[in-house]
Amino acid sequence: MTNENRVAKTAGFLMVVMILSRILGYLRDIIIYSYFGQNRITDAYNAAFSIPDFLYMLLVGGALSSAFIPIFSGYIARKEEEEAWEVASIIFNLVMLLLLIGVSIGYVLAPQLVSLIVPGFEPQYMEMTVLMTRIMFLQVIFMSMAGIAQGILHSFKHFRMPALGSLLYNVGIILVGSLLVRRLGIIGFSIGVVIGSFINLVVQVPMLRKKGVRYRNSLKLNHPGVKRIISLLVPILIGQSVIYLNLFVTQNLASGLDGGMIAALKLAERLMKLPIAVVGISMAVALFPNLTEYVATGNMKRYHSSLSTTMNNVIFLAVPSAVGLAIMGKSLIRMMYQQGAFDVAATEATTIALVFYSVGILGYSAIHVLSRAYYALADTKTPVIISSLSMLVNLGLSLILIRPMGHGGLALAYSITGTIHMSVMLLFLRRKTGPLGGRIMLGTLSKTAIASAGMALSLWISNSSVERWLDMGSKTGQIVSAVTGVVVGFTVFMLLARLLKIEEEAQVRQIIVKRFKRN
Numbered sequence: 001m002t003n004e005n006r007v008a009k010t011a012g013f014l015m016v017v018m019i020l021s022r023i024l025g026y027l028r029d030i031i032i033y034s035y036f037g038q039n040r041i042t043d044a045y046n047a048a049f050s051i052p053d054f055l056y057m058l059l060v061g062g063a064l065s066s067a068f069i070p071i072f073s074g075y076i077a078r079k080e081e082e083e084a085w086e087v088a089s090i091i092f093n094l095v096m097l098l099l100l101i102g103v104s105i106g107y108v109l110a111p112q113l114v115s116l117i118v119p120g121f122e123p124q125y126m127e128m129t130v131l132m133t134r135i136m137f138l139q140v141i142f143m144s145m146a147g148i149a150q151g152i153l154h155s156f157k158h159f160r161m162p163a164l165g166s167l168l169y170n171v172g173i174i175l176v177g178s179l180l181v182r183r184l185g186i187i188g189f190s191i192g193v194v195i196g197s198f199i200n201l202v203v204q205v206p207m208l209r210k211k212g213v214r215y216r217n218s219l220k221l222n223h224p225g226v227k228r229i230i231s232l233l234v235p236i237l238i239g240q241s242v243i244y245l246n247l248f249v250t251q252n253l254a255s256g257l258d259g260g261m262i263a264a265l266k267l268a269e270r271l272m273k274l275p276i277a278v279v280g281i282s283m284a285v286a287l288f289p290n291l292t293e294y295v296a297t298g299n300m301k302r303y304h305s306s307l308s309t310t311m312n313n314v315i316f317l318a319v320p321s322a323v324g325l326a327i328m329g330k331s332l333i334r335m336m337y338q339q340g341a342f343d344v345a346a347t348e349a350t351t352i353a354l355v356f357y358s359v360g361i362l363g364y365s366a367i368h369v370l371s372r373a374y375y376a377l378a379d380t381k382t383p384v385i386i387s388s389l390s391m392l393v394n395l396g397l398s399l400i401l402i403r404p405m406g407h408g409g410l411a412l413a414y415s416i417t418g419t420i421h422m423s424v425m426l427l428f429l430r431r432k433t434g435p436l437g438g439r440i441m442l443g444t445l446s447k448t449a450i451a452s453a454g455m456a457l458s459l460w461i462s463n464s465s466v467e468r469w470l471d472m473g474s475k476t477g478q479i480v481s482a483v484t485g486v487v488v489g490f491t492v493f494m495l496l497a498r499l500l501k502i503e504e505e506a507q508v509r510q511i512i513v514k515r516f517k518r519n
Contacts, residue, residue, distance in 0.1 A: 024170035037341030048132035067232035087225035089216035120255035142197035165200035172196030235380035268353035275321035280365030291376035308437035316504035322361035360415030451496035
């Protein structure tokens, strides 16, 4: 099996897992919003994730894996396993030490930090946010350990157990939260987050042992491998921090709007991130080890071809996803969430945010791939500079658009920023490495846009017809409307893509046919 086929197979597996994980995540949200609705309570729950998540992304997240995998994989490839495990142990010990300090500071200063990110909250909801933030700091410890384990397993090109862990994480939240909700309210779900993160860690331990993990009680920061990881890590951390600061800006400004707007933005953001995770992240994770290998062996021709192929696949899948989600958003939100305390007004508010977030799906999907392309070249500074400038763009656009457009303006500012970010990354990468097949990408983009426009027209006709004949106030009508739209949209897009002879259509069709044959 060639490396490209292996990447495609791994990406396909990760796509399936991402979809399942997101479905579980949406089930979790459905349960939470049906209990509590879209108001300051769910605003507080979403805001409570902010600081613990930021600490996790700062210390582990995608940053550590991006810096750790190339160095650790190099030791394994050279059969220097003792050195590899020593480096892994030192990094683990360093992260745990920094984590202990960070969690302690965060726990003590939680009231002050929460008041910074959601200054518009009323006192009782500020207290609720502080309590849940302190509980969720425990999640950071388990998620950080799991993140390091994932980095090690990905270095061995083992993706299954980390993927299973991500599925069980949401299962833990759903089960524990549902058991505790009547006694503790929404606090029960914050406890579920902690239990879910612990399960995520535990399921990866057996495979780590199988790979021969060997722990060293060492903090030798002058080790050459550790120094290389840190030199790569610091710029990536800054870049990751900038992305989170963009979200903090959005959350800070949204806290001054009507109650429920933070929850509406967060829910729409999660829906937007499904195609980003399925398309962008899964392809980037599968591609990254190969890109580092090509750079290490000086095979830049394969580097360019693999990157170009992946970017074309991202374009082919992200553009119709964005168009489909913008048009079908209301139907999907209504079907999934409009029940219990989640009313029509909540559906409308979330739909507005989702339409504008959808504009950024291609940009943010491509950013994940392009970031790995830079990291494989051991260039972590350029993405940081671009990310830092994008934060200023997001801030400026948010301040401009929030007044006339409310929370929709914040979503649109975020999306425009992502598109600009992607374009600048492509421009600088081309200058650094040479042509990336830009004309082919533009050809794929233009043809995909035409097919997506045809799909959009079919969706409009389908939605109008179904809503004319069925009662959209009933759950049956909502399900029929959403399912019909998805089937019609996908079928029309694939037919148009085939007529336009888009190469990526054949690849997608082959994957689907193989899946059916297996089943």
